[in-house]
Amino acid sequence: MTNEATAISLIDNNNQSPDNTAVTLFLQQNHGFLAEHCQTNLRSVLEDLLASTPTLLTEIKLPSPPDGVASLPHIQLRILRERLERLTHQINQLRFTAEDNARLDQVLHDFASDLLRTPQRTPEQLRTLLHQHFTVDAVELLRMTDISAQGQQILRGWLDSRTPLCGRLNEAQRELIFDTHFPDTGSAALIAVGNNLAEPDWILALGRHAPDGFNPTQGTLFLRQIGDLAAAFLCPQTND
Known part of the structure; x- marks a missing residue:
């Protein structure tokens, strides 16, 4: 059985949780599986998912790194989220301003129309x-x-x-x-x-x-x- 087929058999078990002993044994016998899977299959799945749902990156939470260890992906994700929050706030402000301007334009239009209709x-x-x-x-x-x-x-x-x-x-x-x-x-x-x-x-x-x-x-x-x-x-x- 190939590594991929073995992995599938570990997680496809009538929707039951995989056996810890079997998972441990498989990883001990296939030291490079996780690295290879992350570089190929998992990476491809994540890229396709992010392409179809760009906002996913702002919603998912990555596990924190060990204490005292700086994680560049976590720092980048935090910066991207903060930037997205600022952009979202700016877009909302522009939308509110546009709505206010549209309302004021309508009020001014109605005022001008009534001025034109007034004989006195x-x-x-x-x-x-x-x-x-x-x-x-x-x-x-x-x-x-x-x-x-x-x-x-x-x-x-x-x-x-x-x-x-x-x-x-x-x-x-x-x-x-x-x-x-x-x-x-x-x-x-x-x-x-x-x-x-x-x-x-x-x-x-x-x-x-x-x-x-x-x-x-x-x-x-x-x-x-x-x-x-x-x-x-x-x-x-x-x-x-």
């Missing part, structure tokens, strides 16, 4: 639609011509940049924009509205009671798009 282009109507489509606790629209020189000085830093401002307002800015009906613990986004942002016609203020509802770490692209739609709604361009 008034600040009051714009406030109503903003409340309907976005999660905000306060909406204010200030016409620039109604803001005094002192008030514009309070907003000077933001007015010079013309980019949406996100975060906590100081007391003077809060009273100017929201009067006294917005808590000092809230946060806000200020958006310039007009066909020429160097000289905006309006200031659109969105407020949230949560202190971090709007914060400086957030991107401003979405707010810019809201400002563009508000400008098209309130400040239609006229042909000279």
Whole structure:
């Protein structure tokens, strides 16, 4: 009987555990069987299995080496698993971001559609639609011509940049924009509205009671798009 046939007979015994004495005797008589089997048959089986199930390597557990012995395969497997965990986390973050962007795009699309269907282009109507489509606790629209020189000085830093401002307002800015009906613990986004942002016609203020509802770490692209739609709604361009 060949070595391979003998090995098969040892493990194919009506699904019963192989006899320890028979296994020991076989290995004593065939010193090179395990090394040869690992280099040929077992290696081929593992390669085929890993080719069909690439994630298997991240799931199986190898026996630990003896104490004090460094195992290169174990170290490599640990590094590969850690790398896979990082990549999986990054992929999940990208997926969550894509889902959030898709949701925001749909909200912005619905907002734009309702703006186009609205016959009365008034600040009051714009406030109503903003409340309907976005999660905000306060909406204010200030016409620039109604803001005094002192008030514009309070907003000077933001007015010079013309980019949406996100975060906590100081007391003077809060009273100017929201009067006294917005808590000092809230946060806000200020958006310039007009066909020429160097000289905006309006200031659109969105407020949230949560202190971090709007914060400086957030991107401003979405707010810019809201400002563009508000400008098209309130400040239609006229042909000279």
